Amino acid sequence: MLGISVFILLIALTLSLVQASPVFFEQTILKSPSKRPRYENGELPPFRDTVGWVDPRLNGGRQLDYTDDRIGEPLNVIISSLSDPYILTETGLHMYAKSIGFSEECLGMHYGHIHEANLGDGLGRKQEQFLARQDYVPVIGTCWESVRGGHHFRAWKQNGTLADSGAWFLGASKEKDSSKNHKITEDGYNLGRDFIVDRATAGTRWRGMWWKADVEWKEGLLQRGTRDVNHNIAQDGRVAILTVNRL
Missing domain, CATH: 1.20.890 (cAMP-dependent Protein Kinase, Chain A)
Structure with missing residues (x-):
């Protein structure tokens, strides 16, 4: 009783x-x-109610890219498809990258390993579509980044038949200079992500076009720490979801 x-x-x-x-x-x-229930390894289950992007894990993808068959680097920034439609095009992303301080590789030549990513969109592992490096000065700015080190990001578009969101998934990081073989700096994944977020949310412009981004932080897409992370460098597990609006 x-x-x-x-x-x-x-x-x-x-x-x-x-x-x-x-x-x-x-x-x-x-x-x-x-x-929210967690798996035995501490990870949160996939997000099923997102707007503007699709959790890659729903269809067998992951939020780490691939540098080999197991390890990779965090895809720690997502540009939502709720953003300005121009930025969702490849030309538009290149223009937007310039506005936040990046540009194409030095003299159009690729340096370093080509990464792949599986965004769970039905296209499996696909090679990076864009590698942008910090642009220190006009014309040869990214060449200086290749020597001195600095910020860079890789980009993939989620556009397969299983998840045709149109969002860009970015893997951002800060790397050391060429004498250190461009190894990621300590805390380089978090620093690379935050460099983009700080500039995007402050407002940027390029050739008469102005943008300003809103940011939403997501936890659970990445497992915090070093598990399967390239160079065994810890990251905090947070992903920045950017919605970039034209002003």
């Missing part, structure tokens, strides 16, 4: 809480990240 009484009391308290503050109940009990 005592057990039944306690159970009835708990139900009464819960109902009174919902009636008194339904917003508190919805946000704290139903939507709390701590309430």
Whole structure:
């Protein structure tokens, strides 16, 4: 009898809480990240209710790219397809990259390993579509980055038949100079991501076009730490979702 009484009391308290503050109940009990079930390795399950991009894990992809058959680098920035339509084109992404301080590789020549990524869009592992390097000065700025080191990012578009979101997935990082074989700096993945986010949200322009981005942070797409991460460099597991609007 005592057990039944306690159970009835708990139900009464819960109902009174919902009636008194339904917003508190919805946000704290139903939507709390701590309430989302986790896999045994600590990862959160795939997101199924995103708008402007699709969680690659839903269709066998992942939020790390591939530098070999196992390890890779974090895809730590997503440009949502809710962004300015021009930026969602390849030409538009190149223009936008210039506005935030990047440009094409030095003299159009590729340096370093070509990465692949599986965005869960049905196209399997595909090679990077764009590699942008920090542009220090006009004309030869990215050549200086190749020597001195700095920020760079790789980009893939999610546009297969299983997930045709049109979003860009970027792998951003900061690397050391050529004497260090362009190895990623300590905390380089987080630094590379934050460099892009800071510039994008501050507002940028290029050749008469102005943009400003809103950012939403997502946890659960990447597992925090060094597991399967290239160079064994830890990252914080956060992914920046950018919606870039033209001003």
